[in-house]
Amino acid sequence: MNIRVWLGRLLGRLAWAFLWALAGPRAGLGAEATSAALEGIAVRDGKVTLALPKVVGIEAWQVETTPALGQSFAPVLDNPPAGYAWTGPAGAPAGFFRVRGESLSPEALWAVVALNRLAYGPTPDLLERVLTGPRAIGAAAYIAEQLAPESIPDTLDAPLPALDWQFVSVTGVASSSTLYLYLPDPGDVYLDDLTLVAGSVPEQGLNLVRNGDFEAPLAGTWNVSTNLSASHLSTEYKRGGQSSLHLVASTGGTTRSSALWQEISPALKVGQTYTLSYWYLPGTNGTHLTARLSRSGDYPGRGIDTTHSLVPTAYLPGVLFARLQAGQARVDDLRAWYLMHAVRSERQLLQTLLQFTDNHFVTQYSKSREWLDGQVTNSLTPSLVATEFEFRELLRWREIWLNPNGTFLDLLRVSAESPAMIIYLDTVTSRGGNANENYSRELLELFTMGVDNGYDQTDIEQMSRAWTGWRVDKLPPDQAHNPFANRVADRDNDPGVWTLRYRADRHDNGAKVIFRGKTVPARFGPPYAGRNYELRLPARSGNAGMQDGYDILNHLANLPQTQEYISVKLCRWFVHEDFHHGLYDFNAPDLGPEGRLVRACMEAWENPGSDGRKGNLRRVLHTIFHSDLFRSRAALAQKVKTPLEYVVSTLRALRAARPGGGFTADTDGYDLITSLRRLNMPLFDRADPDGWPETGREWISTSALIERARFAQNFLIAARDPLKQLDFGTTGDDNVSDPVGLLRLRLPADQLRNSEAVADFFLGLFFPGEGRANWQPDRELALAFLNSADSGAPGSSPFAALAPDSTAYENRVRGLVALLLGLPRFQEQ
Structure with a gap:
């Protein structure tokens, strides 16, 4: 077509x-229900038309009729519903109607919800393995497996193995006779046997490129731009013949002034079909290779123009992981690595939880980059370091989610210590006597307790004083985890790591009182209601002042308001949107199913893990995934x-x-x-x-x-x-x-x-x-x-x-x- x-x-x-x-989400029935209210009924030309309900998980509707209430209903067998409507025959006797649905099994409903919430949707193989195959493992087994991601093999980040030469070809119409080769970023790649032939079959016919086999010196056949001046023929790596081209770029290229180029002679016939092909040796030093004819954009989608990764896609996550670890990646490298994991990883729950965590403790790459731009003179450093900040957050969060005893406090500490967060919410500019309130406000409002849920402006002001010494700076490599170390002398040239650094000379050392006189509201019920949650921080001097921040994190992590708010956010993420914090009366006998699930999550939070700590994340998730709401139509297709x-x-x-x-x-x-x-x-x-x-x-x-x-x-x-x-x-x-x-x-x-x-x-x-x-x-x-x-x-x-x-x-x-x-x-x- x-x-x-x-x-x-x-x-x-x-x-x-x-x-x-x-119109909003469609109707949901309990998992065992097989009937629902009709959406409408009409009579026209002696025919009754029923508008059937739109309910997910129904395999078939059965219309039933009876001449009078009190008598039994009989199915209409000769006229099944079509779509969302049923029309009876003309002249049928008056009577009463009802519809009954043949539902998917409760196990099937649960499995479908799990595949769409724990995972980024099922693959055909995963759908068969969990639900439709002859030996389907079912929802419970899949959930148990995903809740233990450390037991699921994952080799996506494995180092690149030794690979042979790879073939590339592109067929299109000629736009000019000028052929460009370039790397969009600094790096290098080996090329061999480059051909351009008339028609659509690669390597068949006269090669119109001179010295495309790179057996002769470049001079005289190829024009070499300044950024590619280190390019040369290589006899060490070659696909055939005696040599190949080692294309080396000191800076990225785009056009003739930054490419290896050749004017094809005799000139190509503009608008006619040609095929360009070549072989390249995969490598990790660089990102992409572009080969194109000048003005290929004159024929969008049809010109001779190809840009591809220097590594086959199957191995790209491992290459990007190494680049990210080395601090040599751009933000698009991070995005590509992250997206490939989302698509390919068998640890699907881990991937969705990383997105939940990154979205909860949100930071902004571009703000980090702009701040770093004012700290160094090297124009490349800000983008690389800002990317590294985001990557480090993901790695630390991944370690926590891979730990069976990971807690919310662990996540909270990673966020607080993150250079990206310190910059994003302006802690980096805060100091004693002039404390910035942004981080304290969002810590309470968005990261722990939730809006208007047990704090006031005075608490924000008092808390902001506790973060005044937290900074970001470049520390020596062997001191990267020592926030009290001196920074490097030369931020541009000295080796080091941009990370958290504590400045005692900027900190507000005075005593602080947060949540003065406040107690947990009665709506929380036992064992929480009436607890005093005031926090007093003593006056501290020197490096001891940094403990103010950690005392706050330890205090906030397990407050009932925090338990409620994080449980609500997890339920919104995995079940449906209609969960709220700050509203449920957990004492009420008529507490709805959403409130009951939030309360169950809080009870799981309170129950210590095997390490004796509260806030065990897996226990909370297990509670959600085995709840009646998650297992039924209340969650199915509701997001x-x-x-x-x-x-x-x-x-x-x-x-x-x-x-x-x-x-x-x-x-x-x-x-x-x-x-x-x-x-x-x-x-x-x-x-x-x-x-x-x-x-x-x-x-x-x-x-x-x-x-x-x-x-x-x-x-x-x-x-x-x-x-x-x-x-x-x-x-x-x-x-x-x-x-x-x-x-x-x-x-x-x-x-x-x-x-x-x-x-x-x-x-x-x-x-x-x-x-x-x-x-x-x-x-x-x-x-x-x-x-x-x-x-x-x-x-x-x-x-x-x-x-x-x-x-x-x-x-x-x-x-x-x-x-x-x-x-x-x-x-x-």
């Missing part, structure tokens, strides 16, 4: 999608995916392992960054301290749904199709999918041309918790799509007539999948 037709046919669904978004959850779940929905290696969907992480930016969620760079919203209304609008559909459309374009770069440029061509390959793995060969089998497969894969009764309208849409040509005329191109090996078949399947991934149902979790 013509790719331009996809979006037009998708847009027809988006107006309805917006109405769905404004809207954030942009991060949407793009990652889209990749995972099509990512199945191939028997011979590789996957049916993948990304290099970098090519998800632009999509997240377009969807207003640039990772690690939120300006406001309240974190990215968890409420659906903040993320769903007409423009947002169109942007999500654009992402799905681009993702489903074949990697070899030049149109893949039309909308996203080279920032989307490494998000790759093979839905036909997935079909071949899952369907018998004789079912590949069966439109019903194909439609049902993808509907079941993308919407396992909906139930077949809710599929019907979308199933009809899918079948109409599969059996129509670009014109959209129903039945104009039967799917059964398409050969599974044909481009037409592949495009039809890709179009269907893009359509389904843009529907409202896939925005839910």
Whole structure:
């Protein structure tokens, strides 16, 4: 199907999608319920029409009738409901109606919720392993496994193994006769056997590039820009012949003035098809390589232009991890590493918890970078160090979540000690006599107790005095964990680590009283109500003053208000949006299910872990994941995916392992960054301290749904199709999918041309918790799509007539999948 037709046919669904978004979550029944109230009833032309309820998890509706109340209802067997409506025959006798639903099993409901909350959505393999396969392990086993991430093998960050030469080719139309090779960032790479041939078959025909085999000196055939002056022929590494090109960049390149370039002679025929190909040796010193013809942008998505990682995608997380550890990574490297873990990791709960933690204790990369820019003269240092701040937070939080005895206090301490946090909330400028209140305010309001939940302005002012000595500076490498050490003499040139440093000469050494005379409100009930939680900090001098901050953290971590607020946030994250802090009366006999779950989480918090400490995070999570709310329709499809959850779940929905290696969907992480930016969620760079919203209304609008559909459309374009770069440029061509390959793995060969089998497969894969009764309208849409040509005329191109090996078949399947991934149902979790 013509790719331009996809979006037009998708847009027809988006107006309805917006109405769905404004309508709020759909109705939920208890897990065992099989009946629900009708949404409407009408009589026209002697026919009764029933509007059926929209309830998730219903496999089929059964209409039943009786001539009079008090008599038994009988099922209407010869006229089953179609979609969300049922119309009776004309002239039928008057009577009463009811509907009953065949529900998914309680175990299936629980499993679907777990797969969409503990994970960024299921992969085809994970769905089969947990729910649909012949030996499905079920929700309880999956939850137990994910709650112990340290027991799940994970080799994503393993070092790069020795790899052989890799082949790259790109076919497109000529835009000029000037060929550029360059590295967008400093680094180096080995190249060999570069060819440019007429037509679409690589390495077939006359090579139009002079000295493309790099067997002769560069001078006379290639022009070398100043930033590439160290480039040379290498006899140490070569794919064939006697030598290869060792391309070495001191600075990044973009155009002729910073590239290795050649004017092809005789000149290429502009607008005609050529294929550029070459071999490169993977390496870790650098990021990407670009090979293109000048003015390739004149033919968006069709020019001869390729930019790719210097490392095959499968090994990229380990390379980026090493770069991040060395402090030599940019923020987009961090984002790519983080996103690849979200897509690929088997430790899915760990990944969602890292996002929860980073979003709760939010910091801002760009503010750190701007502050560092005023501390050093090297223009590169601020971006590298600001990235390192965010990476260090993630590593420390990951260590805590991997620890069975990890507590909220542990997370709180990491946040307080983080250079990114000290800069973000202006503690770095605070000093005795002029204390900055920002961190104290957000510590109470956003990080521990919650807004208006047991503190006042005086408490904020008193608390702010406790952080006045906390600073960020560059310390010698062997003193990186000693906040009392002297900083390096030369911040620009001396080796060292930018980290927390305590300045006793800036600290307010006076005594402090926080929460003076305050007691826990009666609504908390026993054992909390009436406790005095006043905190007194004595006068301290010298380095002892730093203890003020740690005393506050220790005090706040286990207050009942903190237990309530963090439990509410975790329930909002994993169950649904309708949890609140500061409102529940835990003594009330009619306390609702949300309040009861929050109370159960607080009780789990109070119960010490095996190390004797309160606040054991896994106990709280276990309570949530085994609660009635989590196991039922109260959680199923009741949350809207954030942009991060949407793009990652889209990749995972099509990512199945191939028997011979590789996957049916993948990304290099970098090519998800632009999509997240377009969807207003640039990772690690939120300006406001309240974190990215968890409420659906903040993320769903007409423009947002169109942007999500654009992402799905681009993702489903074949990697070899030049149109893949039309909308996203080279920032989307490494998000790759093979839905036909997935079909071949899952369907018998004789079912590949069966439109019903194909439609049902993808509907079941993308919407396992909906139930077949809710599929019907979308199933009809899918079948109409599969059996129509670009014109959209129903039945104009039967799917059964398409050969599974044909481009037409592949495009039809890709179009269907893009359509389904843009529907409202896939925005839910």
